[in-house]
Amino acid sequence: MLLEIRNLHASVEGKPILKGLTLSVDAGEVHAIMGPNGSGKSTLANVLAGRDHYEVTEGEVLYRGRNLLGMSPEERAREGVFLAFQYPVEIPGVSNAYFLRTALNAVRKARGLEELDALDFLEFLRGKIELVEMDDSLLQRSVNEGFSGGEKKRNEILQMAVLEPTLAVLDETDSGLDIDALRVVAGGVNALRSAENAMLVVTHYQRLLNYIVPDRVHVLFDGRIIRSGDKTLAFRLEEEGYDWAKSPPETNRAVA
Amino acid sequence: MAPVTFEPVDAFTARHRDFTREVDGATHPVIQALRESAIARVSSIGFPTRKHEEWRTTDLTPVYATPFSPAIPDPGSAVEIPLPAKLFLEASSPLAVFVDGIFVTRLSRTPTDGHGVTVSALSRMLDESGDFRALLESYDESRADVFAELNSAFLVDGAAVQVEDGKGSDRPVVLLHLSTAAGGPRHVSPRTAVIAGRGSRLRLVEIHASLGDGRTFTNARTDISLHAESTMEYVRVLVENEGTIHIDRTSVLQETESTAATHSFVFGGGTVRHNLVHTLDGEGAEARLFGLVLADGRRRVDNVTRIEHARPSTRSFERYKGIVAGEARHSFTGRIVVRPDAAKTDARQTIANLLLGARASAEVKPQLEILSDDVRCTHGATVGRLDPDALFYLRSRGIDADEAQRILTRAFAVEMLDEIGEEWMRRSLDTLLQDRLRRIL
Ligand SMILES: Nc1ncnc2c1ncn2[C@@H]1O[C@H](COP(=O)(O)OP(=O)(O)O)[C@@H](O)[C@H]1O
Ligand SMILES: [Mg+2]
Numbered sequence: 001m002l003l004e005i006r007n008l009h010a011s012v013e014g015k016p017i018l019k020g021l022t023l024s025v026d027a028g029e030v031h032a033i034m035g036p037n038g039s040g041k042s043t044l045a046n047v048l049a050g051r052d053h054y055e056v057t058e059g060e061v062l063y064r065g066r067n068l069l070g071m072s073p074e075e076r077a078r079e080g081v082f083l084a085f086q087y088p089v090e091i092p093g094v095s096n097a098y099f100l101r102t103a104l105n106a107v108r109k110a111r112g113l114e115e116l117d118a119l120d121f122l123e124f125l126r127g128k129i130e131l132v133e134m135d136d137s138l139l140q141r142s143v144n145e146g147f148s149g150g151e152k153k154r155n156e157i158l159q160m161a162v163l164e165p166t167l168a169v170l171d172e173t174d175s176g177l178d179i180d181a182l183r184v185v186a187g188g189v190n191a192l193r194s195a196e197n198a199m200l201v202v203t204h205y206q207r208l209l210n211y212i213v214p215d216r217v218h219v220l221f222d223g224r225i226i227r228s229g230d231k232t233l234a235f236r237l238e239e240e241g242y243d244w245a246k247s248p249p250e251t252n253r254a255v256a
Numbered sequence: 257m258a259p260v261t262f263e264p265v266d267a268f269t270a271r272h273r274d275f276t277r278e279v280d281g282a283t284h285p286v287i288q289a290l291r292e293s294a295i296a297r298v299s300s301i302g303f304p305t306r307k308h309e310e311w312r313t314t315d316l317t318p319v320y321a322t323p324f325s326p327a328i329p330d331p332g333s334a335v336e337i338p339l340p341a342k343l344f345l346e347a348s349s350p351l352a353v354f355v356d357g358i359f360v361t362r363l364s365r366t367p368t369d370g371h372g373v374t375v376s377a378l379s380r381m382l383d384e385s386g387d388f389r390a391l392l393e394s395y396d397e398s399r400a401d402v403f404a405e406l407n408s409a410f411l412v413d414g415a416a417v418q419v420e421d422g423k424g425s426d427r428p429v430v431l432l433h434l435s436t437a438a439g440g441p442r443h444v445s446p447r448t449a450v451i452a453g454r455g456s457r458l459r460l461v462e463i464h465a466s467l468g469d470g471r472t473f474t475n476a477r478t479d480i481s482l483h484a485e486s487t488m489e490y491v492r493v494l495v496e497n498e499g500t501i502h503i504d505r506t507s508v509l510q511e512t513e514s515t516a517a518t519h520s521f522v523f524g525g526g527t528v529r530h531n532l533v534h535t536l537d538g539e540g541a542e543a544r545l546f547g548l549v550l551a552d553g554r555r556r557v558d559n560v561t562r563i564e565h566a567r568p569s570t571r572s573f574e575r576y577k578g579i580v581a582g583e584a585r586h587s588f589t590g591r592i593v594v595r596p597d598a599a600k601t602d603a604r605q606t607i608a609n610l611l612l613g614a615r616a617s618a619e620v621k622p623q624l625e626i627l628s629d630d631v632r633c634t635h636g637a638t639v640g641r642l643d644p645d646a647l648f649y650l651r652s653r654g655i656d657a658d659e660a661q662r663i664l665t666r667a668f669a670v671e672m673l674d675e676i677g678e679e680w681m682r683r684s685l686d687t688l689l690q691d692r693l694r695r696i697l
Contacts, residue, residue, distance in 0.1 A: 049652050053644075077654035089649040093667025102663065103653035110654065142667075159653060 002027045002064060002198045003167055009058035009223075010040075010047050017043045019223035020059070025167070028195040032209055032234060033202045035220035036242050041202045042086050044220070045171040048200075049083035050076050063167065077103075078110035080166030084156040084173045086202075091143035096155065099143045100125065104162050128161040131191055133184050150181040157188035168192065169200045174208040186211030206238040219245045264303040264320040269295060271443070272409055275326040279412050284379040286389055287411050294408030297395070301402040313587040313619065314529045314558050319501055324443035324473040326410050327436060329358035337363065340495040340524070340691075341432055341465040343684040350375050351430045355467075356444050357412050363432075372423025372456070374416075375431075378449060381416035388416055391449050391479055401531070404505045407445045407477040414447030417460060419486070424457030428491070428678055431462045437470035437497060448478040452486040452514075459489045459678060464504075465524075466497040474525075476504035482514040484538060489517045489677055495524040495688070498553065505531040512538030512567075519676055520547040521685060522557050523692050529558040536563070536570035536598075547576035548672040550689065551584035552612075552696045562591045565598040565631075574605040577672055579665055581612035581696045590635070591623040598628050605635040610642070610668050612661070612697070662693045 003025040010018040017040045025031050035041050047054050048061065050073035061068040068076065091099070104124075105115040116124060129136065132154045144152050153173050160168055173185050189199060189212050201212055209217075209231060217233040218225045219242070227233065227245050237245060272295045280288055303320065304311040335355055337345065345351060352375045353363035359377035366375045374381070381388045392408075415431045433446040452458045464474060474496060482488055488508075496502055502525040508516050522528050534543040549557045563572045578586035586609060594601045609618035620637040642664050650660035669689060673682045 049648075051648055072657070073648060073651040074654050074656045077652055083652055085649070085652075089643070089645045091646050091649065091664070091667060093670045094663055099650070099653075099663075102659070103650075103655055106654040106656065106659070163653065 001025070001062070003200075004062040005059070006061075007059040008044075008047070008056065008061060010043055011055050011057055012043065012053065016057070017223055018047070021220070021223065021225055023218065023225060025198045025200060027198055029215040030193065030199045030201060030212060032214040032217045033200060033220050034204070034217065034234065034237055039220045040223045041220055042171055045083055045086070045169045045200075045202060048081065048169055049073060074106070077163070078107050082160050082163055082165030082168045084153075084160060084168065084170040086171040086175070088144050088152045088156055090145045090147075092145050094143050095140055096143050097125075097139040100159065100162055103159065107163055125162065128158055131161055132158045132188050134158055149176045150178065153177060153181065153185060157185050160192065161188055164192065166196065167198050167200070169202070171202045172204060174203055174205060182208065182211065206234040209234045221246060265299050267320070268406065268409070269299060271326055275410060278328055283412055284382055286382050286392065287379065287413065290392060290408050291411060294405045294411075297400070297405045298402055298409050301400045301405060303402055310560075313589065315527065315556065318527065319473055319503070322441050322471065322473070324441045324471075327356040327442040327444045329356040329412055331358050331360060333436065335360070335363070335434060335436070335467055337432070338434070338465050338467060340688055341434070341463050343688055344430055344432070344461060344463050344493065344681070346430075346680050349428050349430050351432065352376070352415055353432045353434065354415060354446060355434045356436055356442075357414060357446055359413060359415070369425070371425035372420035373425055373429060373458070374418045375429050376416050378414035378416045378447065381418065381449070385418065385451075387451050388418075388449055391451060391481055394479070401505060403475055403503050404477050407447055407475050407505075410443065410445040410475070411447055412445075414449065417448070417450045417458070419452045419456040419458050421453035421483070422455045423453070426457070426459060426678070428459040428461045428681060431460070433462065433464045433476070434467050435464075435472045435474055435496070435500070437466040437468040437472045437499070439470070441471040441473070443473045443475065446474065446476040450478070450480040452480070452482045452488055454483040455485045456483070457487050461491045461493070461681065463493045463495065464502065465495045466500060469497055469499060471499040472496065472501070474500055474502040474504070476502070478504070478506045480506070480508045480516075482508065482510045482516055484512040484514060486514045488515070489519075491519045491521070491676060491681060493521045493523065493685070494528060494530075497524065498526045498555065500525045501527045503529045505533070507533045507535070508543070509535050509537060510541040510543060513540040514538065515542045517544040517546065517675070519672070520559070522547070522549045522551070522559075523688060525555065525557070527556045529560065532559070532561045534563045534572065535566060536572065537566045539567045540569050541567065542571045543573075545572070545574040545576075546672055546675050548669055549576070549578040549580070549586045550669075550692050550696075551578070551586055552581040553584060554582065555584045557585070558587045558589070560589045562593065563603065565592070565594045565601040565603065568598055569600045570598060571602040572604070575672075576607045577669060578609040578618050579612065579669060580609060580616040580618050583613070583615045585617045585619070587619045587621070589621045589623065591625065592633060592635075593625045594628045594631050594633065596627045599630045601628065601631040601633065603631070603633045607637040609639045610665065611639060612642070612665065658697050661697045662690070665693055665697065666690060
């Protein structure tokens, strides 16, 4: 199993958010996590990435059989965990190209690969940029500074394409995107899909799942996964809403 | 503060007596005479303590309590240019190296390049131009500054830069001041005089560096006279050792329609006080003042600036930034004076400090003295810490915590580098900055 989350409890500022979340993801799989606002989707994503603002009070997370929660954020990234942020941070004064190269080299170094100089990196980057259909000028600008919503999300996918993670967590990368941008984001994700990698796609809308077809769909509600199923669960949710999902699954089993 | 247990005037006067006996034979008569009048002024002005409001932020105790003996310059001394200073030696730029205030021909390159720029020892220029003598001897009693006079009192020689009317070059002139900082606590008095003629252009870099680890009292002074319609970009870099107390004064006198940009980088020194004065003494003159401080450990850096709008339609723009780590402290005092007849003055001042340690501190004191109507004068100050969201963002991409801090700190500072027109200067300063950041973070 690539990722095993067992009975995970996490709080923010003393307030419990995740309340016993259990989830397993195997290599080669794409899992979608859906749930209403405030149900804990971003909390889960941030706990996996190692944000110290979130306190894990119970449970464990194994990544490739190792204790993920014991690793620093940078170690996790070097081990192949990637979070596409719901709200990417603007970093004035740091050029996007420099940021991408520094990150890539940090990860390559940890993986025993040679670091790339500025020229080799640009060469490497060219293909990735085409993949996300990003305007070249965004490379020389400060990280995310003054980027439109869509540009920020493309930039997240570009980072993912550059770092080639083993486990990618996408936190509402589709929110606020027009259909073009959605296609690009999905294209980036699908390009990374392989038998060795896995993805956790957090989304509000079934729409994205037309492009990124998930192996499993989970409904997160009040810090717990209350229902899991195949891709049809997403359609059902869209039609019936979360109240339906909250009702005891037994009564719905026939339709799920 | 502990009471000063001896009288600094007496100590400096006694050292002055011994010093002049030693160096008189080897100095230009104008400088010799200046030393005498200056020591008399030092006595009559007296030395400040922290009770003097203007000096409240600077701890002068080590200046008074350490037996700094004036360095006797040795023009034949074998020196090698220290590493941080080497960064600023671009092969094609004119370079003048001064060791303990004396011009060292062997280490310098001062071509006469047809651009009308002359770089030489001050003593040589005194024989060629009466203007330098006037600049050297100018004294404004209402602005008496004991350390500026102390510089004259212990002057042996210095640097002179002259640009002819309508001439000039974009290639920076580099003045490198080295203090030997060896053989006991040393007192050095680097001095620079600059005259830029009407409609001329000048790029000038002054670097202060130490040759050894010894304690030094660097009492530097630079006087710059910009004639009408001249343009100057001036970069000042302090990279002295931590045992250095650096007190200096840079005065820029600007005539009609002249424009000056001064960039002050304080990366070294234990205690630093940089006094910078721009006097906008001609209609339409413009001054841009930029400063970057990087202080860690227990270092103290004081930036004290004064911009005097003496004529109508003068403009000033001032931006200083401080990166303060450990238990270090950065104080900024920025006085802007708008004289009664300086209508249509436009003055802006913004100061930003970044604190990197729980015990680092910064203080900003704007002082606006506006004696005219119809002026526009704004100021603002911020103090902050590194953004935890940005730090996490970088770390989540595999960049370790220390490097993430360095990247964000450099990002805070980089704006001050971007203001510099000369590409290799920007690169050298960036290299130096990043090297220093690796030591701090
Ligand atoms: N940084 C934070 N500080 C305080 N409360 C937070 C923080 N982040 C999330 N929360 C709270 O945790 C709950 C779950 O939030 P979140 O994980 O962002 O939900 P989702 O991503 O599913 O919308 C919400 O009630 C939210 O208010
Ligand atoms: Mg969310």
